[in-house]
Amino acid sequence: MKKIQLILLFALFGQVVMTNEVNVYTSRHYDSDPGLYEEFTKETGIKVNIISGKGSALLERLKAEGRNSPADVFFTVDAGNLWKVQKENLLQSIKSDKVLKVVPENLRGPNNEWTAIAKRARVIFYNPTSVDENEISDLDYEDLANPEWKNRVVIRSSSNMYNQSLVASLISNLGESQTESWAKGLINNFARKPQGNDRSQIIAVANGEADLAIANSYYIGIMLSGSAGKEQLEAAQKVRMLFPNQANRGVHINISGAGILKHSPNVENANLFLEFLLSERVQKYMVDKSYEYPILEGILPSKEIASFGLNFVEDQTSVRQFGELNPAAVRLMDRAGWK
């Protein structure tokens, strides 16, 4: 009982005691992440403190805390989230050579305000029993608006940031008006009203409710691993994964990424933390658990993900574009009637 009172007292009055620590605000919710933080503590003796939540909400907390913010690292999925924090001028440039050396330029902030930690591709899943191989040879995102796919495509709602980033990348490559007519064509081809998350789209294809699904690559890895239950494992075994736009600019790539905050009280530790995340051992550990693609060359993704092929063309559009064009993408989807 005494102990609980003490804990409560501590919590009530916030973080008064400063120790050797790094404070991480994160919107990643992977089972494997706590293990990652423990490993970091074991290796460096630096304690990792975590607050997790939606990216936009964490940003508001950061903004409000301003100079007094205890946050050192902002760790999130989707480049749009990083861009927002960068635009509020809350991040400092990453100076660590170890980081800058291994991360390609298109996967970093304009002035190295943030860096990718892992990659994910937004790919197409199809059902081999109902889709002919000819239909999907050299398939592009653009083709999904064609009438031959009427009532055959599923994708989640436009509130989802992965879709917003995909549309932003299309705006960046095709321009706004062409993307808008694409969106209208795609909506015409929906097999059902957008619902559920990426995983439900894959399951819909497995069950024959639709023939094609757009979803992020790592979901199939999680489903194939069996950790999400037998049903999802069986569904995942029924579908195939396809990288679109291989004859041209490549498949849409998004990132998990992190940056160091401008008012970070523990900059040294924050740098160590980023270097740790980008070290070979941790990259391997991470992609094995999260089923993302690694940033470091020479590291293989998990075996489930690797089974779909490794030599695919990645869209080199800088991920910063996604944040910048995100509001335009949302307005475009509203106009097109994408629920």
Next chain:
Amino acid sequence: MNKVSFWSALPFAVLFVFTAPILIIFSSFFGGYSENWNHIINFVLLDYVSSSIYLVFGVSLIVLLIGTITAWTVTNFNFPGKRVFEWALILPLAIPPYILAYTFTGLFDPFGDANNLARLILGLDRDFVLFPNVRNVYGAIIVFGFTLYPYVYLVARSSLINQSRSMQESARMLGLNQFQVFHRLTLPLIRPAVIGGLMLVIMETLSDFGAVEHFAIQTFTTGIFRTWYGLYDLQTAMQLASLLLLAIGVFYILERNSRGQQIYTASNSTYSPNLEKRLSKSKAVLAFLVCLTPIFIGFILPIIELSVWAYEVNRDFFTTQFVSSFVNTISLSVVTGFVCAGLALLINFSIRYKPTYLVNKLSSLLSIGYAVPGLILAVGIVQLFVYLDSLALSSLDIVLTGSLIGLILAYIIKTYALANSSIDSGYERISSALDDSSKLLGVVGWSMLRKVHLPLLKTSLLTSILLVMSDVVKELPATLILRPFNFETLAVSTYIYASEERMIQAAAPAIAIVLTGLIPILFLTKMIRSSRPVQIDE
């Protein structure tokens, strides 16, 4: 300071602190209006408003029907299972709407467990879908209806119990049949209480994000978040939230005023308890089903589905992580429950003792906090704390932001309406003549509250503590953003899986939320069982 000014100053000061975050949200009206407004009005506003209205109407209809009919059935009739139903009817309060939504899709999606089972039993092929799609506004109406009807049931039941037998007997003597008594006497009498419960349901429905997001319905609240997250426009999002609150505020004041004209105080001296009528066999079966159905849909069914999921994986959740989340959840809900109910008691006492216009209005304003989407409320609180921190406390090196104080403040603002509704209706049952007598006897101020009101309000006070507790256990969005480092609650643990639709892994913490939420509910049911001043009509 003399006592009179104390009783008008205290509630004003307290309320001002608690309404500050809501006022901050409203202050967005005075900021600029971005061009996103054009876009919103032209393309999406109509959708947001119409689906919200549709949702509110549907949910209201369901909770009114279930809440009043079940309450009327268990207070007036005697049939097998009645003793259990009396308390079991509030069990769905332990199920957060978002969890019922998740289990519904798990059951009723075309290849969900219920449809699979139906195909198996009926021997049909795999294209056959027995249960209709629930991922639409009708599904959402059912989800909110069956998790929130207990708010109406609770108030309807307690005001039915307080109706005296003599009144009903007079009505029967005047030639009304049982149904006419219900329709023409009972309903009008319980109306004010029921409308109060309905207000709670409407506010919770409108502020919900999790369930409607899961069903992919575009409501006003999802629109607020789309504006914030997608258009990167918090200012417009806060303006939308203020509009929502304004609409609810107007509605709330209208309801208060319509109630203000009528005064229902049962004079206790002539009160005689209800008689329970024994039902014939067929009618008893009907009564049994009427009471069982809402419990089955709102509680038993989701528990079964969650158990099936939890059995499949993640049995190892109930370990150290669970213990700390559990302790956190319980401590927070107990603290909030007591503080919030105490606050509501003070405010209601002061309004009664020393009525002032401003306090009355501020109390209404605090009540609409229930309708603020949790994340928007969190933004208001963060901004308030940053301001306070910058004013004075930074020199003390104590940071309010990111402390439990912020979290508890959020919970209090969010649940004040629950505490207030039960204490308010408790006070309505205390005749004002009692106050006059005690004043004559020199019992005033604190001692009137302590010696006269408190003993009479014991049940109301407990009810409000428990309602607040059960709501805090379920709260998610504000917790996510306001909690201190490394601080998990059960709802947070569930969310981490559920937001990724990993329901099988979310099932164990979800069951933990339900079990924890059951603790206050079971206390409530105990009170219900003992609040039964009824004789059996042999």
